[in-house]
Amino acid sequence: MKSGSRLEKVLTAGKFAVTCELGPPKNSNPQIIKKKAGYCAGKVDGVNITDNQTAIVRMSSIASGVIAMSCGLEPIMQMVCRDRNRIAMQSDILGAAGLGIRNILCLSGDHQKLGNHPEAKNVFDIDSIQLIAMVRKMRDDKQFLSGDPIKEHEPRLFIGAVANPFAGPLELRVMRLAKKIQAGADFIQTQCVFDIDRFGEWTELVTEAGLHSKVYILVGLTPVRSHKALLYMKSNVAGMSIPNELVSRMESANDAGEEGVKICLEMIEKVRKMEGIAGIHLMPIGWESITPVILERAGLLPRPEV
Amino acid sequence: MLYTENKPIEEILDCLGEEKNIFLLACNGCADICETGGQQALTTMKRELEKAGKNVSGTALVDFLCDKMLVATRLAREAKNLQKADSVLALTCGIGVQAVAKVVEKVVHPAANTVSLGGLHGLWPAEELCRACGECVLDYTGGICPIAFCAKNLLNGPCGGSQDGKCEVDKDTDCAWQLIYDRLKSLGKLDNLARIAEAKDWQQSTSLEQRKTKFTKAML
DSSP: OOSOOHHHHHHHTTOOEEEEEEOOOSSSOHHHHHHHHHHHTTTOSEEEEOSSGGGOOOSOHHHHHHHHHHTTOOEEEEEESSSOOHHHHHHHHHHHHHTTOOEEEEEOOOOGGGSSOTTSOOOOSSOHHHHHHHHHHHHHSOBOTTSOBOOSOOOOOEEEEEEOTTSSOHHHHHHHHHHHHHHTOSEEEEEEOOOHHHHHHHHHHHHHTTGGGTSEEEEEEOOOSSHHHHHHHHHHSTTOOOOHHHHHHHHHOSSHHHHHHHHHHHHHHHHHHSTTOOEEEEOOTTOTTHHHHHHHHTTOOSOOOO | OOEEEEOOHHHHHHHHTTOOEEEEEEESSHHHHTTSSHHHHHHHHHHHHHHTTOEEEEEEEESOTTOHHHHHHHHHTTHHHHHHOSEEEEESOHHHHHHHHHHOSSEEEEOEEEEEOTTOOOOSOSSOOOOOOSSOOTTTTTTOOHHHHSTTOOSSSOOTTOBTTEETTEEEEEOHHHHHHHHHHHHTOGGGGGSOOOOOOGGGGSHHHHHTOOHHHHHO
């Protein structure tokens, strides 16, 4: 075992994994995290704790992760390259591991211009691929990025990375995934999939390159309860592909919430049949209470014993 | 005035790889003063390459390689020798390399690292930018600089926000990595990007280096 995390155990046992997302609050109230944790505790194999997503200031992912852990959840600490240099990142990686965090997800991070502090100076000392390589070096080579030895208690983290099948150019997306795997990624979570056809194209290229057998791929899925949410994401969220048919299907539904759940269940059904898909990553933005409902109806509960 | 330093010859030979016929192009402007360009550097580089078993298919000295008009006009006289070359080795600053890459449909390798803008900006007449990072990566990226043009200075390809060739920060701005992809693809050099670019040594571009510009030396 590289980390001994539950997520690692589920994936290496060949079980279909389920992770979800928990966005920390824009204040210091732990109760908000505990409330959100209540919806998914015991029902998922890991929960992503976002790191100031969309460049909006929130409680730190380490602190929020530890609070989530106290509710029985296994956190997947997200870490972006926008706000910290390699010194601060390695320091936080040691701290997170010291606090019991066993999974990390490495990302570049949305540009600060998209957030609530566009006047900030960004860092990007290293990029997401270099971050993956750094965490792997700390864990497997027992060395800091500089080569200095970590003499004992190296941080043992299960390393995740992201892939966006909908950003351009497609050919480079697959090359970049290969680089992330080469750098040390153990699992991949994808951008939310709404456009199943384009996702299929990407998956085909990924399997052609044999990458699906080198890394566990979890498909990102976002249930929505109104067509307006889709329209908002279409025009405001970077790197999304949302087919118009999906928007009109949501718009014409009598019970939009139920329709949103149905769409998500259909997606789960489809991706489970795809070659090289090891699990799903649910991101019900602002609708955390739907997570257990969807998992129950998809037949993904109870989670396997590992 | 842009300050440049020669890349080690080993690094240059590594970049040239299997390429046999090399066209040498040197800048006679700032690079001449820094001794990374000019006639002398051109002669030295020609000797070094031939010693390493390369064939120099032609050479040209241009006053300002950052000026695409000058480059294009001068190279028009070298069409034949340029045609024979597998690639171009440019003895110039980061802006010069980018300008040449825009003019020539060949791989353009940088022979120098740009370490400082020397406090005098705006000398170059076009849209190419150099951040004087001191570890020129233009060889890897086909002559388009991700340090200057990617909003996140990414070295290993585009972030997830690149869509329809545009940057997530501004829909009217090209994604630098889309441009890099297009350029490398047209040169048949996309494989460049399969290699992981390691964490950069930012020491080469710290303010200390900027403050130690060799302005006085150049004035003498």
